[in-house]
Amino acid sequence: CALLVAVTLVAALLAATIRGATPLRTAVVGRCRERTAGASPDYCEDAWNAFAAAFVGKDPCNVPPESYDRLMEAAFQKRPCNTTLFWSKTKSLAHAFTEKKRCLLTLEDTLLGYMLDGLTWCGQNGSNGIFTECPCWSCCPDNPVRSFWIRASAAFAAGACGDAYAFMNGSISSPFSSESIFASTEVKNFNYSALNSLTIVLVTRDSSTDACDGASMKSLQRALDPALKYSCRNVPQARVESCISQPDVTCSNCW
Numbered sequence: 001c002a003l004l005v006a007v008t009l010v011a012a013l014l015a016a017t018i019r020g021a022t023p024l025r026t027a028v029v030g031r032c033r034e035r036t037a038g039a040s041p042d043y044c045e046d047a048w049n050a051f052a053a054a055f056v057g058k059d060p061c062n063v064p065p066e067s068y069d070r071l072m073e074a075a076f077q078k079r080p081c082n083t084t085l086f087w088s089k090t091k092s093l094a095h096a097f098t099e100k101k102r103c104l105l106t107l108e109d110t111l112l113g114y115m116l117d118g119l120t121w122c123g124q125n126g127s128n129g130i131f132t133e134c135p136c137w138s139c140c141p142d143n144p145v146r147s148f149w150i151r152a153s154a155a156f157a158a159g160a161c162g163d164a165y166a167f168m169n170g171s172i173s174s175p176f177s178s179e180s181i182f183a184s185t186e187v188k189n190f191n192y193s194a195l196n197s198l199t200i201v202l203v204t205r206d207s208s209t210d211a212c213d214g215a216s217m218k219s220l221q222r223a224l225d226p227a228l229k230y231s232c233r234n235v236p237q238a239r240v241e242s243c244i245s246q247p248d249v250t251c252s253n254c255w
């Protein structure tokens with residue numbers, strides 16, 4: 001009887017592996033279905049196939065951002081104007097904010113960002129496998145995870161229209177760091193014919209600091225089209241947190 005159970009288990013595992021039902025696939029397709037109830041049942045399968053095709057069988061240091069072009073076509077969703085929230089070194093605050101205030105959306109609130117937030121994946125040359133022990137973020141530039149976030153961030157930024165916002169960290173010396181995806185990818189992909197304004201919410205721990213006037217924010221201003229309406233507010237973190245906890249206060253009244 002024990003032998004029968006063992007054989008059945010091995011057979012089930014093999015069948016699942018052949019169908020590609022890895023834990024990563026289960027997580028990604030599951031998250032996709034959560035967000036696309038009512039869409040064709042094939043929608044998330046197609047998105048998964050486009051995703052896997054970007055990196056399976058490839059050297060995990062040789063997956064450039066363009067590898068995800070097909071995935072972008074399969075699953076990138078347009079969003080309304082005036083809803084974009086960028087963030088840099090403020091991930092948890094930005095996500096806590098959009099979880100309660102539905103007037104703004106981060107990339108991770110969109111379908112693609114939601115499907116892959118917090119996950120790790122890579123393939124290997126000459127293998128059909130999907131792995132989760134992968135090169136670190138900056139170990140090699142063209143790794144599958146980093147390239148995905150660069151590609152998705154470029155599309156997210158290009159899709160921003162109307163008034164956009166960014167939560168940045170006013171408690172560090174360079175809130176606008178050239179290494180960040182916000183500086184190196186998002187700002188460079190703005191569609192200035194669609195974007196009206198960019199409001200920086202510079203979140204500070206110490207309410208007396210005026211980081212908006214600092215050299216780092218000046219360099220952000222220089223990187224933007226001069227015709228874009230730019231404003232920067234020093235906002236104490238406690239004020240943002242208090243706003244998050246008050247359901248009746250709308251986004252723009254939080255700063």
Ligand code: APR
Nearest residue numbers: 086087088089090091107137138149153156180181182183
């Ligand atoms: N190691 C591991 N992960 C990293 C690293 C690193 N050295 N650098 C960045 N990341 C990943 C992490 O997942 C981290 O939470 O990128 C995320 C954001 O890093 P930040 O420096 O805080 O912000 P930034 O690089 O500006 O990216 C955020 O890009 O994802 C888009 O729309 C999103 O506006 C947002 C921006």
